[in-house]
Amino acid sequence: MAGIQLVGVNKRYGGTEIIPEFNLEIESGEFLVFLGPSGCGKSTLLRMIAGLEPVSAGQIRIGGQDVTASAPGERDLAMVFQHYALYPHMTVRENMAFGLRNVNVPAAEIDRRITEAARMLELEGMLARKPIQLSGGQRQRVAIGRAVVKEPGAFLFDEPLSNLDAALRNRTRVELARLHQRLKTTMVFVTHDQVEAMTLASRIVVMNRGRIEQMGTPIEIYRKPATRFVAGFIGSPAMNFIDAIPVAAEADCIKVRLADGTELQTGVPTQAARKDAKLVAGVRAESLTLDDASPVRGRADVIERLGERTLVYVTLSNGHSVVAQAHRESPVASGDLVGLHFEPEHVHLFDEAGLAWHAA
Amino acid sequence: MSARQHAGRRMGDHLILAAVMVLALLWIAPLAWVFALSFKPNAFLAQHTDVVLGAPYTLKNYTDILGTSSVFRWIANSCIVSVTQTLLTLVLCSLAGYGFARTAFPGQKALYVFVLAGLAVPEQAVVIPLHRLFADLDLHNTYSGLILPRLAAPFGVFLMTQYFKAIPKDIEEAALLDSTPRWKIFLRIVLPLSIPAQATLGIFTFLTAWNDYLWPLISASKPDMYTLTLGLAATQSNFAQSEGIGYLMAQAVFAGLPIFVIYLFFQKHIVSAVAGTTVR
Numbered sequence: 001m002a003g004i005q006l007v008g009v010n011k012r013y014g015g016t017e018i019i020p021e022f023n024l025e026i027e028s029g030e031f032l033v034f035l036g037p038s039g040c041g042k043s044t045l046l047r048m049i050a051g052l053e054p055v056s057a058g059q060i061r062i063g064g065q066d067v068t069a070s071a072p073g074e075r076d077l078a079m080v081f082q083h084y085a086l087y088p089h090m091t092v093r094e095n096m097a098f099g100l101r102n103v104n105v106p107a108a109e110i111d112r113r114i115t116e117a118a119r120m121l122e123l124e125g126m127l128a129r130k131p132i133q134l135s136g137g138q139r140q141r142v143a144i145g146r147a148v149v150k151e152p153g154a155f156l157f158d159e160p161l162s163n164l165d166a167a168l169r170n171r172t173r174v175e176l177a178r179l180h181q182r183l184k185t186t187m188v189f190v191t192h193d194q195v196e197a198m199t200l201a202s203r204i205v206v207m208n209r210g211r212i213e214q215m216g217t218p219i220e221i222y223r224k225p226a227t228r229f230v231a232g233f234i235g236s237p238a239m240n241f242i243d244a245i246p247v248a249a250e251a252d253c254i255k256v257r258l259a260d261g262t263e264l265q266t267g268v269p270t271q272a273a274r275k276d277a278k279l280v281a282g283v284r285a286e287s288l289t290l291d292d293a294s295p296v297r298g299r300a301d302v303i304e305r306l307g308e309r310t311l312v313y314v315t316l317s318n319g320h321s322v323v324a325q326a327h328r329e330s331p332v333a334s335g336d337l338v339g340l341h342f343e344p345e346h347v348h349l350f351d352e353a354g355l356a357w358h359a360a
Numbered sequence: 361m362s363a364r365q366h367a368g369r370r371m372g373d374h375l376i377l378a379a380v381m382v383l384a385l386l387w388i389a390p391l392a393w394v395f396a397l398s399f400k401p402n403a404f405l406a407q408h409t410d411v412v413l414g415a416p417y418t419l420k421n422y423t424d425i426l427g428t429s430s431v432f433r434w435i436a437n438s439c440i441v442s443v444t445q446t447l448l449t450l451v452l453c454s455l456a457g458y459g460f461a462r463t464a465f466p467g468q469k470a471l472y473v474f475v476l477a478g479l480a481v482p483e484q485a486v487v488i489p490l491h492r493l494f495a496d497l498d499l500h501n502t503y504s505g506l507i508l509p510r511l512a513a514p515f516g517v518f519l520m521t522q523y524f525k526a527i528p529k530d531i532e533e534a535a536l537l538d539s540t541p542r543w544k545i546f547l548r549i550v551l552p553l554s555i556p557a558q559a560t561l562g563i564f565t566f567l568t569a570w571n572d573y574l575w576p577l578i579s580a581s582k583p584d585m586y587t588l589t590l591g592l593a594a595t596q597s598n599f600a601q602s603e604g605i606g607y608l609m610a611q612a613v614f615a616g617l618p619i620f621v622i623y624l625f626f627q628k629h630i631v632s633a634v635a636g637t638t639v640r
């Protein structure tokens with residue numbers, strides 16, 4: 001088991017800087033998820049940790065040792081690739097044994113590890129098959145098995161679930177969580193799927209354009225997104241953003257006037273926020289409920305009944321559209337005029353630089 | 361409606377099948393003729409060459425070959441040259457192709473273009489300089505002289521480069537993480553995965569080498585060093601003194617046997633190589 005440190009890591013391809021300067025300490029045994037939109041440099045980062053891509057500057061340490069110049073095979077890592085990357089001409093057993101033979105693990109030990117991994121991943125009947133004779137989910141389990149038998153210091157995953165269908169993705173996700181609980185090995189996981197990140201991570205690193213936007217536990221990131229980017233990226237449906245202008249500070253908290261002219265009392269302490277002329281108020285659907293007494297009014301146009309709750313897309317009087325949440329059996333119908341209640345303690349304010357202010 | 365479409369397609373298939381069969385028969389007719397003539401006495405053939413199936417028959421042409429002809433020597437020469445040339449071409453093209461596909465070095469692109477430019481050089485244009493070169497090196501009438509010039513195979517390098525490029529990179533990256541040294545990645549991962557391309561290139565190289573005529577004609581002037589094509593051609597041009605048409609035909613049949621045997625073994629690969637598909 002090994003921690004991983006990235007110190008001042010920089011990556012450029014020719015003239016373009018993909019990762020400006022990256023500092024991160026991944027703790028031994030943690031499940032760390034890199035989350036970010038496509039092209040933000042997650043895979044590049046992971047591949048630099050693996051040694052498949054050289055760093056342009058900076059240092060990578062694994063288990064306290066500087067491995068910046070080491071070959072991938074010398075880093076005590078195992079990686080699971082998005083497209084499985086199994087050796088097509090070898091059987092499942094050979095796929096798992098190949099790397100172990102390269103480092104002279106005794107045959108009896110190889111057999112023991114393969115047997116155990118096969119049992120854990122339900123691959124027992126398939127050891128003699130070639131990858132082409134397996135389903136996508138089975139192939140991914142073999143790829144995970146090939147990583148597990150190496151008993152590495154850390155696992156690297158590059159979007160390992162994105163080629164699976166929805167049901168299988170959920171199942172494999174749970175299996176991965178179990179695997180981590182059982183092995184307690186450091187895992188670094190790259191994804192652009194926020195549900196995967198939220199469910200698997202002990203810590204999420206949200207990335208944008210090669211930079212860290214925010215680091216924290218899933219709940220921290222969900223409750224207190226540090227920037228507007230994070231707030232908009234995490235959560236489904238995406239957070240509602242409404243232009244707002246600060247008006248008089250009532251009590252200790254900021255009051256804003258929303259774009260449609262109505263005023264909204266937030267829970268954000270007055271002294272916390274900068275006195276920008278323009279702000280953006282952010283609120284998630286779950287904190288925006290239907291309430292006919294509210295002065296904020298709009299017309300419901302699309303109703304999505306998800307079973308456990310109902311999402312209501314409301315067009316405000318100024319034409320702005322927001323999504324609110326209603327009870328699963330709410331009688332609301334398309335075309336209804338509705339009032340919207342904001343829960344003050346769950347309203348976030350974002351200044352012009354995109355930084356967030358939250359209720360105390 | 362759909363039944364009629366189905367019938368229509370079946371109809372089309374039958375027509376194509378019939379056409380293909382006619383073509384195949386046309387194609388095989390001369391071969392069958394050669395085969396039939398090889399069993400006829402030479403004296404008889406001096407008068408008629410149009411009787412294919414009827415009597416008289418004889419095996420004398422074949423026993424003559426076994427007894428006297430240099431055809432065995434020529435077949436041996438052809439085998440040595442073709443097999444060696446095929447193996448060396450596979451080794452060289454695989455190594456070069458992997459270098460071009462997977463390593464980066466200064467001038468790589470320019471070098472690749474330079475190699476491919478070899479495709480545009482007609483054989484006839486370099487035959488005289490080659491002849492001079494091999495004369496100076498004193499390599500005419502040797503196996504090296506027959507094989508070496510054919511090892512510059514730009515098409516093979518191109519084929520292998522493209523094939524290696526198409527192997528997913530992450531398989532090799534997985535091997536790197538599995539602590540596999542570069543040479544082992546090449547031997548244990550890349551080469552096994554390129555067997556379809558190796559088969560295609562190997563078959564083409566072998567057939568081309570076996571049928572090669574121009575270079576052996578220039579390089580091998582002693583009958584002992586003749587390849588089969590050369591030997592047969594020499595026998596034909598000596599028709600006046602030759603032992604007769606039947607004998608000639610028997611030699612041709614004999615000469616075709618190795619290729620026929622190879623075809624039996626590699627049928628699947630040859631068909632797909634020619635059709636441009638890969639065998640899995």
Ligand SMILES: Nc1ncnc2c1ncn2[C@@H]1O[C@H](COP(=O)(O)OP(=O)(O)OP(=O)(O)O)[C@@H](O)[C@H]1O
Pocket residue numbers: 013018036037038039040041042043044045192
């Ligand atoms: N070999 C390369 N040469 C030049 N640019 C590259 C190269 N590889 C990646 N990039 C660029 O680096 C950036 C980051 O790529 P990367 O693959 O790390 O993104 P990602 O976050 O993994 O995205 P995705 O979620 O789509 O996989 C992209 O803008 C990409 O265009």
Ligand SMILES: [Mg+2]
Pocket residue numbers: 042043044158
């Ligand atoms: Mg990626």
